[in-house]
Amino acid sequence: MKLPASFKEFARCRSTQVIEASNGARCVVCPNDGSPFAYIFAAVRTGVRYEDRGEWGASHFLEHVAMRGTEKFPALHDLSRCAEGIGGQISAYSTRDLTAYWVRVPSGLEALGFELLQQVLFKPLLTQQSIDSEREIIIHERQRELADYGIFVSHAVESLLLAPNPMSRPPVGDDAGLAKMDSAYLRAFHQRIYNRSNLVIIGCGNLSDDFSKCADDFWQSVPYGSLIKPANFLIESEYPDGSVILKPSGPEEQAFVSMGWRFPVLTHKDLRTWRVINTLLGAGYSSLFNLELREKNSLTYTCRTAINVYDGMGVFKLYLSAHVKELPKVISIVENIIANLASDSLEENIFNEAVMRHAAGVVSRWSNPSETAPLLGHSLSRDGVVFDFAGYLNGLEKVSKARAAELASKWLNPVDRLVCLSGSAEELKTLFPNTYQF
The missing domain is CATH 3.30.830.10 (Metalloenzyme, LuxS/M16 peptidase-like)
Structure with missing residues (x-):
């Protein structure tokens, strides 16, 4: 496009x-x-x-x-x-x-x-x-x-x-x-x-x-010194992929939910694609999650997604709050939306609109010096390169729905997903009997 x-x-x-x-x-x-x-x-x-x-x-x-x-x-x-x-x-x-x-x-x-x-x-x-x-x-x-x-x-x-x-x-x-x-x-x-x-x-x-x-x-005035090196040890997770993890919060009927997936980011092209996926699914009122969960089904006041990348490892997460008893329906809707994306069944114009929304967001950040500065600073500190604004926009025009489907199919699946819940322990354990507890 x-x-x-x-x-x-x-x-x-x-x-x-x-x-x-x-x-x-x-x-x-x-x-x-x-x-x-x-x-x-x-x-x-x-x-x-x-x-x-x-x-x-x-x-x-x-x-x-x-x-x-x-x-x-x-x-x-x-x-x-x-x-x-x-x-x-x-x-x-x-x-x-x-x-x-x-x-x-x-x-x-x-x-x-x-x-x-x-x-x-x-x-x-x-x-x-x-x-x-x-x-x-x-x-x-x-x-x-x-x-x-x-x-x-x-x-x-x-x-x-x-x-x-x-x-x-x-x-x-x-x-x-x-x-x-x-x-x-x-x-x-x-x-x-x-x-x-x-x-x-x-x-x-x-x-x-x-x-x-x-x-x-x-x-x-800046002193010379050595370049710091990343920490070199591993931290074992207590929870396997696919886990549902619970933090009890009392008898409240409202539950807070965050679902997350991890994936490698090997190329700038794939990173741009993941950012478009983030916009498509959970950024703004036009996003698919907002359309289905809030506008059509009134299941949540707000739902947001975010993507963060650290040292070649990406994390995509969805956050929302909903009534405890509605959580199975919420998760089912989320899974169906992702499955539709992963099967490449999404309409082309819907995907292209997400590309446009993401591009507009980047242009907006670039027009505001208070947002341009951290964008450049993060890129230079993390990757050692100056963020190429014009090149990024050119790359967005080449992001394809087919590649987005491939990435979603490979990485955004229930087997590799982690779900963190906070709400009534009694209610949530009834709905999700195999939970781990913080």
Whole structure:
């Protein structure tokens, strides 16, 4: 199929560039003069993908504490005021394979943006007081995820599907790991990982003429160091493929469900196809799951799908909530929709509309600097390549319904599926007698 000419023209005009600092370090930029802001995005190659057995949770913990105070900004409040007081913002987040710090400043104030990032990345105080305080906050974060059954089943199914890879561990860590975090430990962890080899910098938005000099000055302050290597051990899963796993949540009639499948991602072509499958099945009101489960049968308020890829392993998951007694019907509908896709019985125009919706979503992200920056940062940190926007759109035009059917037939089947449920144990065990219990 052909995408709109306006999409192609937009891709041609909004290309990325690589600027090189005087010491050889690189920064990828994607200018967008239509924004009043400049966005600077830093991704550090870290996370549970790289954490050894005894380091679980250190990357996420360090992200929290690095924002708690630096040499120039001794508290998070001071750091935030500096950014927000001039109309900007600074924040951070962790995934399974990177930690991101980003700052937004009005165009022309990139020097301040780089200074804020330099302070957080390389001048954190890491005091014992801030560590003890942040430990309590992270414990609250863990408790929130455990108490929110919807979040729990969604995160749990992904972790279980990623086993035996060390990335199957949730980034937040466990009680034992959190308890041992102290200033000396985090300083050593920080010194080993936060260096030029593990850092990528992205600039997006309305970048001023001074951006290149600001980036050069920043890179001069970044220490050299070794490239971190992925953790090299296996984590055995307690649950075989095809399992139904239950976390009891009391007598509520509402159940939270997450179904997931894993699959290898061997080519960029297949990755694009999987992303179209995700859009087709569960992205937006036009998706097949939403049409059948919500619009036609009123079985759920919302259903969503997501696809995540880590180190060549993909996870596709569906999340929804429904009345406990309706779950067999829900699962039957999901299986029938996937079977229809896998048998290549889907109408061509339905599939092409999903390609169009996915392409429009990518174009929308590329038009917004706050979304372009992480897209580029994740690609460069994970794969070592600059995301090729125009090439991605060209590739979408070649995604075929037949290949989508092949992938669905091979990987999206009940034998390889994991189901995580949270709800009334009595009701769910009656419906699914062979469940495992968390």
